[in-house]
Amino acid sequence: MAARTVIELDTVRKTYGDGTVAVAGLSLAVHEHEVLALVGPSGCGKSTTLRMVNRLVEPTSGRILLDGEDVTTADPVALRRRIGYVIQNVGLFPHRTVEANIATVPGLLGWDRARTRARVAELLDLVGLPAATYAKRYPHELSGGERQRIGVARALATDPPVLLMDEPFGAVDPEFRRHLQTEFQRIQRETGTTVILVTHDIDEAARLGDRIAVLSRGGVLEQVASPLAVLAHPASERVRDFIGDGSASRMLALAQVQAADLEGAERIVQPAPAPVRLGARLTDAFEAVAALPGSAMGRVPVVGESGDVVGSLTADGILGALRRAADASATDPGVAEVQGADLEDAPGRRAV
Ligand code: ADP
Numbered sequence: 001m002a003a004r005t006v007i008e009l010d011t012v013r014k015t016y017g018d019g020t021v022a023v024a025g026l027s028l029a030v031h032e033h034e035v036l037a038l039v040g041p042s043g044c045g046k047s048t049t050l051r052m053v054n055r056l057v058e059p060t061s062g063r064i065l066l067d068g069e070d071v072t073t074a075d076p077v078a079l080r081r082r083i084g085y086v087i088q089n090v091g092l093f094p095h096r097t098v099e100a101n102i103a104t105v106p107g108l109l110g111w112d113r114a115r116t117r118a119r120v121a122e123l124l125d126l127v128g129l130p131a132a133t134y135a136k137r138y139p140h141e142l143s144g145g146e147r148q149r150i151g152v153a154r155a156l157a158t159d160p161p162v163l164l165m166d167e168p169f170g171a172v173d174p175e176f177r178r179h180l181q182t183e184f185q186r187i188q189r190e191t192g193t194t195v196i197l198v199t200h201d202i203d204e205a206a207r208l209g210d211r212i213a214v215l216s217r218g219g220v221l222e223q224v225a226s227p228l229a230v231l232a233h234p235a236s237e238r239v240r241d242f243i244g245d246g247s248a249s250r251m252l253a254l255a256q257v258q259a260a261d262l263e264g265a266e267r268i269v270q271p272a273p274a275p276v277r278l279g280a281r282l283t284d285a286f287e288a289v290a291a292l293p294g295s296a297m298g299r300v301p302v303v304g305e306s307g308d309v310v311g312s313l314t315a316d317g318i319l320g321a322l323r324r325a326a327d328a329s330a331t332d333p334g335v336a337e338v339q340g341a342d343l344e345d346a347p348g349r350r351a352v
Contacts, residue, residue: 003031006162006194007053012062014048014219022048023219025062035188035195037209037227039202041242045219046198050164053196054083066162081105084155084163084193088170092139092147092154098124099135102154109158123153126187145176152184156191166198181208202243206231206250214239225329228254232326248322252282255325257302261318262311268301275301278310282318282325289315 007030014023023045030036038046051057053064055076064071071079092101099120106116121131127149139147148168155163168184169177185208188195199205205212206227213224216238223235231247231254234240257280273296276285288300304310 003034005029006032006067007196008063008065009049009053010063010065012049012052012064012219013060014045014052014057015060021218023052023059026215026219026221028213028221028224030194030196031211032194033192034210035197035208036224037205037212038196038198038215039200039205039212039242040215040222041217042200044215044217046200046215047166049215049219050166050196050198053162053164054080054085056085081109081158082160082162084157084160086148086151086155086163086165086168088167092150094139096138097135098129098137098139098142098150099131101139101150102157104154105157119157120153123156126156126190127153128183129153145172145180148172148180149183152187156187156193159191161194163193163195164198165195167200168197169204170199177204184208203250206254214242216242228325229329232329249283251322251325252286252318255282255321256280257282257285257313257318257321258324259310260324261321262302262313263299263317265301265309265311267297268299268309268312269296272301272309275303275309276313278302278304282321285313285321286315286318289313289318 009026009028011025011027012023013021013025015021026045026049028036038049040046048057052059053066053071055071055074059072066074066079066082093104099117102120102123103111103116106119111119120135124131124134129146129149134142134146134150139150142150148171152168169180172180181204197205197208199208202212209227211224212227212230214222214230214235216222222239222242223230225233225235228251230239231243231251234243257276257278259278273292274288276288285300289298292298292300298314299312301309302311302313
């Protein structure tokens with residue numbers, strides 16, 4: 001079934017007052033419940049694109065539809081209540097408690113105290129910061145990561161169908177970033193919120209995006225596709241340059257061990273080495289094979305959900321799995337690519 005389009009950018013253009021063309025005519029559709037990662041080098045128009053969706057920036061021309069409704073004619077305040085927004089340094093109000101920060105939009109909407117308090121507790125629970133400990137704290141009493149989580153809780157307060165995130169993990173130190181990304185994934189799966197995530201980091205995009213839209217200077221859409229498809233089949237030299245080295249290892253982290261990659265269990269040397277799971281990331285399978293003692297002849301057992309051995313895997317099997325994943329991604333529905341030059345002069349709608 002085709003995914004429902006929640007946000008549609010239709011030949012959207014932004015020229016700033018000083019003549020800078022930040023976005024030259026971008027068409028892009030965002031599907032319900034997906035995380036669309038908007039990536040590209042600094043200055044390519046990612047933030048401008050994001051901010052046009054909630055009208056912090058007004059497009060010069062083109063249309064942006066939210067659930068089929070043109071946002072450029074919507075009341076901006078009402079619009080922002082339907083669209084959560086999270087930025088790098090969170091922008092929490094320093095003189096308000098955590099509770100008051102999260103309750104900002106419910107307050108604007110006139111929710112009563114009991115409903116607001118219950119929602120705040122629920123959200124703090126969702127982001128893993130218990131209300132009993134955190135509700136009455138002030139932003140300066142929190143770590144960077146905790147502040148970022150409060151920012152997410154605040155953005156989700158009225159359960160908006162859409163969340164815009166602009167480099168949300170950029171200010172968090174690398175060690176903790178991974179943890180927050182995992183946390184974000186859990187929350188997004190739980191809430192089903194449709195997310196546009198702006199990042200300059202291809203690894204973050206590949207990890208968190210259901211699809212990746214790669215932009216180049218001037219908000220030109222180079223490619224929109226699944227992370228595997230972008231890594232395996234970059235649509236242009238610019239995409240290839242942007243990704244840089246390391247595609248194979250990134251793909252290993254995205255693809256999984258499947259039954260088709262296995263050989264028979266009878267060739268496993270006894271005593272059997274520690275197994276990998278069917279469905280494990282290829283990275284983990286590769287590490288398991290690399291760590292085998294010489295006596296294991298390069299072969300790990302693979303177990304199914306019940307824990308029973310269902311076959312064995314070798315380095316060749318992993319390579320085959322990588323090729324299979326790359327080939328399969330070539331036919332992803334999201335793989336269609338668009339050249340910006342065509343788009344700018346496109347007469348009609350060119351949503352991807
Ligand atoms: P990104 O988020 O990809 O780094 P931006 O959307 O912030 O890119 O910026 C795109 C281009 O627009 C850049 O050249 C930037 O300098 C320019 N720009 C952004 N904001 C403004 C502004 N308020 N006035 C003029 N130029 C701007």
